[in-house]
Amino acid sequence: MDRLKYTLDEEEIPKAWYNIQADLKTPLDPPLNPATKEPIGPEALSRIFPMELIKQEVSRERWIPIPEEVRDVYRLWRPTPLYRARRFEELLKTPARIYYKWEGVSPPGSHKANTAVAQAYYNMKEGVKRLATETGAGQWGSALAFGTMLFGLKCTIYMVRVSYEQKPYRRIMMETWGAECIPSPSTRTEYGRRVLKEDPNCPGSLGIAISEAIEDAATHEDTKYSLGSVLNHVLLHQTVVGLEAKKQMEIAGDYPDVVIGCVGGGSNFSGLAFPFIADKLSGAKLDLRAISCEPKACPTLTKGVYTYDFGDTARMTPLLKMYTLGHSFVPPPIHAGGLRYHGDAPLLCKLTHDGYMEAAAYHQNEVFEAGRLFAKAEGFVVAPETTHAIKAVVDEALRCRETGEEKVILFNNSGHGHFDLGSWDSFLRGKLIDYEYPEELVREALAKLPMGGA
Numbered sequence: 001m002d003r004l005k006y007t008l009d010e011e012e013i014p015k016a017w018y019n020i021q022a023d024l025k026t027p028l029d030p031p032l033n034p035a036t037k038e039p040i041g042p043e044a045l046s047r048i049f050p051m052e053l054i055k056q057e058v059s060r061e062r063w064i065p066i067p068e069e070v071r072d073v074y075r076l077w078r079p080t081p082l083y084r085a086r087r088f089e090e091l092l093k094t095p096a097r098i099y100y101k102w103e104g105v106s107p108p109g110s111h112k113a114n115t116a117v118a119q120a121y122y123n124m125k126e127g128v129k130r131l132a133t134e135t136g137a138g139q140w141g142s143a144l145a146f147g148t149m150l151f152g153l154k155c156t157i158y159m160v161r162v163s164y165e166q167k168p169y170r171r172i173m174m175e176t177w178g179a180e181c182i183p184s185p186s187t188r189t190e191y192g193r194r195v196l197k198e199d200p201n202c203p204g205s206l207g208i209a210i211s212e213a214i215e216d217a218a219t220h221e222d223t224k225y226s227l228g229s230v231l232n233h234v235l236l237h238q239t240v241v242g243l244e245a246k247k248q249m250e251i252a253g254d255y256p257d258v259v260i261g262c263v264g265g266g267s268n269f270s271g272l273a274f275p276f277i278a279d280k281l282s283g284a285k286l287d288l289r290a291i292s293c294e295p296k297a298c299p300t301l302t303k304g305v306y307t308y309d310f311g312d313t314a315r316m317t318p319l320l321k322m323y324t325l326g327h328s329f330v331p332p333p334i335h336a337g338g339l340r341y342h343g344d345a346p347l348l349c350k351l352t353h354d355g356y357m358e359a360a361a362y363h364q365n366e367v368f369e370a371g372r373l374f375a376k377a378e379g380f381v382v383a384p385e386t387t388h389a390i391k392a393v394v395d396e397a398l399r400c401r402e403t404g405e406e407k408v409i410l411f412n413n414s415g416h417g418h419f420d421l422g423s424w425d426s427f428l429r430g431k432l433i434d435y436e437y438p439e440e441l442v443r444e445a446l447a448k449l450p451m452g453g454a
């Protein structure tokens with residue numbers, strides 16, 4: 001029988017994460033102190049992050065061991081299955097072979113648990129009592145609520161207001177795991193109060209919620225901050241996805257021509273892609289393509305500028321070199337809440353800038369349509385974020401139908417959409433708005449870049 005699923009045993013959960021910094025041709029540009037524009041040292045980050053994660057952030061070691069306690073928790077849902085999407089191939093009448101790594105099987109429902117568990121563990125080891133964080137769609141907040149619960153930490157989550165209102169069930173899930181969930185902008189922080197004063201109806205953004213969570217951590221001795229994407233250590237933790245997928249593709253007897261993923265901050269796609277891009281960097285697989293998929297309403301990689309910018313809206317973070325739409329850009333309230341971020345991971349941005357990765361942008365109706373086709377063929381109703389990746393898969397598969405090429409396509413199916421059915425409902429009833437690329441808003445935001453455009 002033709003196989004549909006490639007599964008691994010528990011003991012095959014990777015024992016080390018893959019750090020792509022070891023293999024970059026030129027080092028990553030360092031984070032800068034916004035006041036001096038000089039590289040910041042690890043001490044500058046120690047107020048809000050535990051030392052072990054700061055070390056991982058700057059490490060050039062190729063392999064970083066995964067603590068046994070973290071592997072033990074991973075066993076709850078890892079290794080995740082790799083699927084051959086045979087029914088989807090049939091529906092699309094494509095000669096392409098489509099594979100997907102299914103991360104929706106984690107208790108919170110997405111890849112985010114891979115780093116949440118690791119971050120909660122390292123904070124617990126260093127005596128931290130509470131973590132503060134932001135969440136867009138609620139996936140990251142749920143993941144951190146889950147991770148902190150397992151290691152006995154408290155958790156405060158600032159949830160982007162538009163998602164908080166669209167997705168009440170995510171809040172209930174976070175609260176079930178013992179976390180506190182607050183709509184952002186909120187009156188809890190100095191910064192939140194300032195934003196609300198200017199715009200009482202502000203829908204919020206990841207940038208604003210990050211500022212609130214950082215302020216919370218920076219003003220409480222027993223509390224640290226936790227970020228669900230963007231930073232090097234987060235991408236590092238996500239490489240369990242790609243490392244497992246590589247083994248599974250080997251069992252399937254295939255190697256991807258194209259790797260695809262949606263990009264909000266860049267963690268799920270980097271997690272899948274980096275272990276394969278290692279082969280491109282080494283020269284073994286020069287033709288490998290890696291496509292980041294983002295919303296046209298928040299087109300960071302396709303329309304942004306590659307330069308230094310703040311990671312948050314309140315200008316509290318160090319400056320990071322990345323593609324950015326400007327830290328003051330508030331994206332339109334699209335349903336893929338987890339993709340509404342003005343910047344992207346510096347590692348993913350560098351690899352894009354250096355030509356190892358590429359990017360594409362889509363409107364929300366077309367991505368939901370691709371997600372609906374996928375659900376009809378494979379059954380899984382995925383998260384709105386993930387449908388962006390599926391749209392690129394459909395386009396690639398249809399190109400193969402025209403050319404007759406039997407390309408191997410691998411994508412990260414980053415999460416399920418069970419808490420996003422309100423968004424699916426809006427799509428099915430024709431109520432989704434396709435926001436045009438907000439050129440004016442982006443231009444305004446880019447004018448406020450701390451070091452100008454590159």
Ligand SMILES: Cc1ncc(COP(=O)(O)O)c(C=O)c1O
Binds near residue numbers: 110139339383386
């Ligand atoms: C299911 C899912 N996929 C993807 C993303 C995008 O984040 P990242 O680019 O860090 O993977 C999110 C963010 O919330 C998400 O919930």
